[in-house]
Amino acid sequence: MTEAAATPNPPRTRRLDIPALLVRHGALVALILLIVVNLAITPNFATWQTLNVNLTQVCAIVIVGVGMTLVIATGGIDLSVGSLMAIAGALAPLIFMGRLAALPQPLAIAFAFLIPVLVAGAFGWFNGWLITRFRIQPIIATLVLFIAGRGIAQVMTNGNLQVFKAPDFQFIGLGRVFGIPFQAILMVVLVIAAAWALRRTVFGREILAVGGNERAARLAGIPAARVKRRVYAISGLCAGVAGLIVIAINSASDANLVGLGMELDAIAAVAVGGTLLTGGRATVLGTLVGALIIQLVRYTLLANGVPDAAALLVKAGLIVLAVWLQRQRSHG
Template sequence: MLALASRYGTAAALVLLIVFNLVMTPNFVSWQTLNVNLTQVAPIVIVATGMTLVIATGGIDLSVGSLMAIAGAVAPMIFLGTLFPIDNPSLAVGLAFVLPILVTMAFGWFNGLLVTRYAIQPIVATLVLFIAGRGIAQVATNGNLQVFKNPSFQFIAMGHVAGVPAQVVLMLVVAALAFALIRLTMFGRHVLAVGGNEKAARLAGIPVRRVKMLVYLISGALAGLAGLVVVARNSASDANLVGLGMELDAIAAVAVGGSLLTGGRANIFGTLLGALVIQLVRYTLLANGVPDAAALVVKAGLIVVAVYVQQRADRS
């Protein structure tokens, strides 16, 4: 029974939430409701996908929310010309997509360096940028709100591809690529081996240090991408708020989705479902007049239940 709950519990919870809302929540069946929930969950899934890879190696990345803030701060500074002047608007927009992600990849590399070369525990290593990263973003913008309107840049969040919101398409592409990476590549097998038994993986000749470096690099890149989506959707960049609490949402999505927090398992599809469950719980509570603060309590409860079921299922 516990094994079934571990494997199908997230999907079952999502179905139950949908059924509850069909019965109890007015106007649940509408394109507007679907659009709101999917666009709200897209950045969570993008960040949680990178988090899944990190956790699969036995690590954790607390810096993702702050890296979102850094990417969200850098992008508007480029096409607004406050970072350095660029005469070509198209070039400026192109750089606004590329440069912030390169910056967050560099910070991801820094996280990986602390974990691998200096053998600092992942929770401590990434806590450094959890604290300092948002400060970097605030210093870069002088703590000011950056308001902008740039349709070319904002297409990533406000555009549509065949009628589907662009950020939802981006979310699905990221999840699909990560799924293929884990299931179809040698690197994916190495990720699971490192998380399952690092000592055995090292003895088997797997480049443990390189694998860990790469997952933190990927996590940094995806955090940067999610940061661009958020600021593009809001038409503004606020270093104080972009990505705030995202690390907790990402970890919750991974836990609820069935990936072991101790490493050795990476359920990308489960992470997607877990993020949807978390978002739909929040929507359900708000739509039925429950304060948003209650969603935090429910989210914590979901994590506890998910971890408990995983542990019991593994023991059995």
């Protein structure tokens, strides 16, 4: 036996495929780069005040984005989330200010948290019912409440601005726990719960199966219609929570403005975060990263004297880039 034959083959070293890593983890890389750039060029970026500003502005987007991620994972879309925020935001003050019924204040505050969120969830379920019962395309079905929902909120308030001062209720938007904004804690809990459910539960696997191939999912015994109704209901619940946070921060509820454009921000966060817009694959943590990117881009431009309108152009570019990365990943 020759020495060449006796010598074992040297182990192959795995080459670091940087382009593949960028495609797979592009959102996280972009977030890290944004932070590094801001540390270099943005005054007072590394302060608690800056962190607080960005956290309070991104929480509602992330919470709505959690529900949107589940909807998009089934191959759908939800354009009604902004209007559902307006409905929840209009209903809550009517409850805790006693305009619907005279209730003890603690009970009124509890109902103001519970009932508007459940109402938003019921409207979300209605979206899913329209889609599954009448085979309406999701973009059309949710467009109904996108238009009518804000009208419902305006009718509930007679088009009037509701100004209030209710510290117990406003804790959801202004309260702090050990110095951390309560809404940020709520956001993290929802993100972790949704990410766990998507990866570890039967319901999560059903969501991805329906989005990947609905016909095959039905043949496998998955109740696709029930899964869709549930995810739209969850999207409505998330929108309701976000609506309460927004009015709590503003100490006022304006049916014309609460949630305005939120559906676009949520969809952008989902797309930038890496969830396939065609369904079948989703990442809730990616949605969190995507929302942070969008917020940091806007903050960076404003902090360095760039008009806010430029942020819209950058946001559009980020969505285009996210779609391109998705195509590269699917062809890879």
